[in-house]
Amino acid sequence: MKKKGGDGRRLSGLNRREFLKASAGALGVGAALIGGGIGFPAIARAAKGKVKNPIKIACQGVASGPLGNNGDFMNKGALLAVEEINGKGGILGSKIEFNFRDDESKVDVAIKNARYFVDTWDADFLIGIDSSGVALALGQIMPDLNRILIVTHGSTNKYNEEIVFKKGIKQCFRSSVPLYQDACAGALVAKDFPAKQWAAILPDYEYGHTSWKLFKQTLKTLRPDVEFVADSFAKSGTVDFSSHIAKVMGANPEAIFSVEWGGELVTLIKQCQLFEVYKKVKYWMAGMGGAMDVLQGLGREYPEGLWGTTRYWFLYPDNPKNKAFVDAYHKRWNNYPSHNSESAYTAVHMIKQAVEKAQTLEIKELIAAMEGMQIDRPAGPCYIRKEDHQAVYSVPWGQIKHDPKYPFPILTNLKVFPAEKYYLHPPFTQAG
Amino acid sequence: MGERLLYLAVVGLSEGMALWLVAAGLSLTFGVLRVVNFAHGSLYMLGAYLAFHFIRLFGGNYWIGFALGPIALAVVGYVMERFFFRRIYRLDDSFQLLLTFAFVLIFDDLVKFIWGPVHQSVPTPPILSGAIMVVGRPFPAFGLFIIVVGTAAGFALWYLIERTGWGALVQATATDREMASVVGVNVPRLYTGVFMFGAWLAGLGGVLAVPMRSLAPGMGESIIIEAFVVVVIGGLGSLRGAFIGAVLLGMFHAFGVTYLPVFELALAYVTMAIVLIIRPWGMFGVRE
Numbered sequence: 001m002k003k004k005g006g007d008g009r010r011l012s013g014l015n016r017r018e019f020l021k022a023s024a025g026a027l028g029v030g031a032a033l034i035g036g037g038i039g040f041p042a043i044a045r046a047a048k049g050k051v052k053n054p055i056k057i058a059c060q061g062v063a064s065g066p067l068g069n070n071g072d073f074m075n076k077g078a079l080l081a082v083e084e085i086n087g088k089g090g091i092l093g094s095k096i097e098f099n100f101r102d103d104e105s106k107v108d109v110a111i112k113n114a115r116y117f118v119d120t121w122d123a124d125f126l127i128g129i130d131s132s133g134v135a136l137a138l139g140q141i142m143p144d145l146n147r148i149l150i151v152t153h154g155s156t157n158k159y160n161e162e163i164v165f166k167k168g169i170k171q172c173f174r175s176s177v178p179l180y181q182d183a184c185a186g187a188l189v190a191k192d193f194p195a196k197q198w199a200a201i202l203p204d205y206e207y208g209h210t211s212w213k214l215f216k217q218t219l220k221t222l223r224p225d226v227e228f229v230a231d232s233f234a235k236s237g238t239v240d241f242s243s244h245i246a247k248v249m250g251a252n253p254e255a256i257f258s259v260e261w262g263g264e265l266v267t268l269i270k271q272c273q274l275f276e277v278y279k280k281v282k283y284w285m286a287g288m289g290g291a292m293d294v295l296q297g298l299g300r301e302y303p304e305g306l307w308g309t310t311r312y313w314f315l316y317p318d319n320p321k322n323k324a325f326v327d328a329y330h331k332r333w334n335n336y337p338s339h340n341s342e343s344a345y346t347a348v349h350m351i352k353q354a355v356e357k358a359q360t361l362e363i364k365e366l367i368a369a370m371e372g373m374q375i376d377r378p379a380g381p382c383y384i385r386k387e388d389h390q391a392v393y394s395v396p397w398g399q400i401k402h403d404p405k406y407p408f409p410i411l412t413n414l415k416v417f418p419a420e421k422y423y424l425h426p427p428f429t430q431a432g
Numbered sequence: 433m434g435e436r437l438l439y440l441a442v443v444g445l446s447e448g449m450a451l452w453l454v455a456a457g458l459s460l461t462f463g464v465l466r467v468v469n470f471a472h473g474s475l476y477m478l479g480a481y482l483a484f485h486f487i488r489l490f491g492g493n494y495w496i497g498f499a500l501g502p503i504a505l506a507v508v509g510y511v512m513e514r515f516f517f518r519r520i521y522r523l524d525d526s527f528q529l530l531l532t533f534a535f536v537l538i539f540d541d542l543v544k545f546i547w548g549p550v551h552q553s554v555p556t557p558p559i560l561s562g563a564i565m566v567v568g569r570p571f572p573a574f575g576l577f578i579i580v581v582g583t584a585a586g587f588a589l590w591y592l593i594e595r596t597g598w599g600a601l602v603q604a605t606a607t608d609r610e611m612a613s614v615v616g617v618n619v620p621r622l623y624t625g626v627f628m629f630g631a632w633l634a635g636l637g638g639v640l641a642v643p644m645r646s647l648a649p650g651m652g653e654s655i656i657i658e659a660f661v662v663v664v665i666g667g668l669g670s671l672r673g674a675f676i677g678a679v680l681l682g683m684f685h686a687f688g689v690t691y692l693p694v695f696e697l698a699l700a701y702v703t704m705a706i707v708l709i710i711r712p713w714g715m716f717g718v719r720e
Contacts, residue, residue, distance in 0.1 A: 063549055064544065064549050064648075064649055064650060065648050065649065065650045066646060066648040066651075068550050068551065068649070069550040069551065072549065072550060232689060233693065235697060237654050239641070239654065240447055240450070240644070240645065240685075242443045242446065242447055242575065243440075243443055243444075243685050243688075243690070244689055246443045246686065246689075247689050247690040249569070250436060250439075250690065262551070263550075263551030263646045263648050266551060266553055266646045267553075267644075267645050267646045270553065270644065270645075270646070271572075271644060271645075274556065274561070274563065274572035274573075274574060274575070274644060275563060275570055275571070275572055276563040279570075293551075297550075297551055297552075297553055297646065298553065299553075301553065301555055
C-alpha cells in the first residue's frame with residue numbers, strides 16, 4: 001500500500017481519504033493478527049472462515065389445519081440435517097441457524113414470512129413451501145428478495161418450467177420431484193391397467209388442474225383407447241366429498257385418478273369407502289397416496305390394493321445411505337420420515353454442498369454451484385438440472401399393503417421408471 | 433335421470449343435515465340472546481375433538497363419544513355464557529364480536545395444544561359402516577343416520593319450542609326480554625340454558641361429523657361461514673329458517689357440483705345476496 005507523504009510538508013497535504021485508507025489498512029492487519037489468536041467478532045474472523053457465521057436458513061411449510069402434518073415433517077427433516085451438519089463443524093466452519101414458520105398454505109402469509117426472514121431475520125437461504133400456488137407466488141418475488149429459494153414440496157412444474165426456465169429467475173430451485181411423478185409416471189403405470197374409462201377427483205387449484213391435464217395427455221398417447229368420463233374439482237378446505245363422489249360415480253368409471261393430499265386425501269378415501277367406490281372401481285391412483293401423513297392418518301382404514309406414490313418412499317432405495325437416514329430420523333423424532341422430511345433434509349445438504357463448492361455466499365456463485373450439482377441423497381442418486389433447476393431422481397409407485405412390521409400400511413409391488421423417461425424436458429414444448 | 437336426481441337429493445340432504453345442527457344452535461343463540469356467536473364453529477370443532485377423545489378413551493366405542501361429546505359441550509357452553517358472555521350483554525355489540533373472536537383463536541390453539549396440529553380420523557361405528565342401496569346406488573349408512581338424527585333433532589326442537597313450558601318461556605324472552613323479566617322469568621338463567629343448549633347442538637353436529645370426515649384445528653372456520661349463510665337466508669332466530677336454509681345449501685352443493693361446477697360455490701352466496709336485498713330479515717325471520 002502506497003503511503004503518501006515522506007517528509008513533513010507532504011504529510012500535511014495527505015488528503016483525508018488516503019489517510020483513512022492507510023489507517024484502516026493498519027487496523028485491519030492488526031485486528032487479523034489479534035483475531036487469529038483470540039476470539040474476536042466476525043469481522044476479524046471473516047478472513048479465516050470465508051463465509052459469515054452463522055449461516056441462516058429459513059423454512060416455511062403448512063403447519064396447521066388438515067394439511068398440517070406436512071410442515072411438521074418438513075421442519076423435522078431440515079432440523080435433522082442442521083443438527084448433523086453443525087455436529088460435524090458446520091459449513092466451512094460456520095454454524096447453521098435454522099428458523100421455521102407456518103405459511104398456512106396462504107400466499108400472503110408466505111410472502112410476509114419471506115420478507116420477515118430476509119429483511120429482519122437476515123436469512124441467507126429460504127427453503128420449504130408445500131402449496132403449488134404459494135411456490136409460484138413466492139418464486140415471482142425472488143429477484144426482489146435475492147436469496148436462493150429451494151422448494152421442497154409444492155409440485156407445480158410451472159415453478160421450474162416458467163419461473164426458472166422461461167423467466168430466468170435463477171434464484172429458484174426445487175429439491176423434490178414435481179407433478180411429473182403423479183401425471184407422467186402415473187400414466188406409465190396406468191397404461192398397463194385393463195381399465196379404459198377414467199375419472200378424477202382433484203383439488204381445485206393449479207396442482208389439481210395441471211396434474212389431470214398432463215395425466216390425460218400422457219396416458220392418451222400411450223393408450224389411445226382410454227376415455228375420460230368425468231372429473232370433479234373440490235375447493236381447498238373441502239371436508240365433504242359426497243357431492244364429488246356422487247358426480248364421478250354417476251359416470252361409472254373403471255379407474256379414478258386423484259391428487260388430493262394430506263388430511264383431505266384421508267377424508268376422500270374414507271368417504272369413497274363409505275360410498276363403496278372401491279367395490280366398483282378396481283384401479284385407484286393417488287399422487288400423494290404414499291405420503292407418510294396419509295398412511296398414518298388412515299392406518300388400518302386404508303384399503304389394500306390402492307395405488308399411491310409420493311416424493312420419497314422411505315423403503316426405496318433399499319441401500320445403506322437411505323437406511324441410515326431413516327434410522328437417524330426415527331431415533332431423533334420417533335417416527336418415520338415423510339417425503340417432506342427427506343426433501344428438506346436434502347435441501348439443507350444442497351446448501352452445504354453449494355457453499356463448500358462456491359466458497360462464498362454470493363448468489364451468482366451459489367447458483368452456478370447448484371446448477372448441475374450431483375447429490376447422493378436418501379432418495380437415491382440425483383442431479384439438479386441446469387436449465388430449470390429441477391431435481392431429477394426416481395420415486396416408485398406402489399400398491400397399499402398392511403404390514404405387521406409397521407404401524408401404518410406400506411407400498412408394495414413397486415414400479416420405478418428412470419426419471420429421464422417420465423420427466424418433461426426443456427424447452428418444454430411437447431406438453432403442458 | 434329421475435333416479436340420478438333422487439340420489440343427488442339424498443346426498444344434498446345428508447350434507448344439509450350436518451350443517452343444520454350447527455346452524456340451529458347459532459340461530460337459537462341469536463334469536464334469544466341476541467348474541468352473534470362467531471365461536472359457534474369452534475364449539476362444533478370442540479364437539480368433534482372431545483367425542484374423538486372419549487372414543488379413544490373408551491376403546492374405540494363411537495356411541496360413548498356420541499353421548500358424552502354434546503354433554504361436554506353443554507358444560508363448555510355453561511362456562512362461556514355464565515362467566516364471559518353475561519358480563520358483556522349490556523355493552524356495545526362490538527365487544528361481543530371481540531369476545532367471540534377471541535374464543536375462536538383460543539379454542540384453535542387449545543385444540544392444537546392438546547391434540548396436536550395434525551389431522552385425526554375415527555372409523556365409523558361397525559353397525560353403520562356399510563352402504564345402503566338408494567335407487568340402485570350405494571349410499572353410506574352413516575349418511576342416512578345423519579339424515580335421521582338431523583330430522584329427529586328438527587322435530588324435537590320444534591316440539592320443545594312450540595309445545596313445552598320452557599319453550600314458551602324462551603319464545604317470550606326472545607320477543608320481549610324486559611317484559612319476561614317483569615312477569616317473573618329468571619332471564620339470566622334462561623339465557624344460560626339456551627346457550628348451553630346451542631352448544632349441545634353444535635357438539636352433536638361435531639360428533640356426527642367425526643366418522644365421515646377428518647378432524648383438524650381450524651375445522652370450525654369453514655363451517656361457521658356456511659352456518660352464517662344458512663342463518664342469513666333462513667332468518668336469524670328462526671329454527672324453521674335454519675332447517676330450510678341448511679337443506680337448501682346442501683342441495684346447492686350436491687346439484688351444483690354435478691351440473692354447474694364452475695358456479696357451485698356462488699350459488700349459496702348469490703342466494704344470500706338476493707335475500708339480503710329483497711328480504712333482509714331472512715325467509716322466515718322476524719322483521720325487527
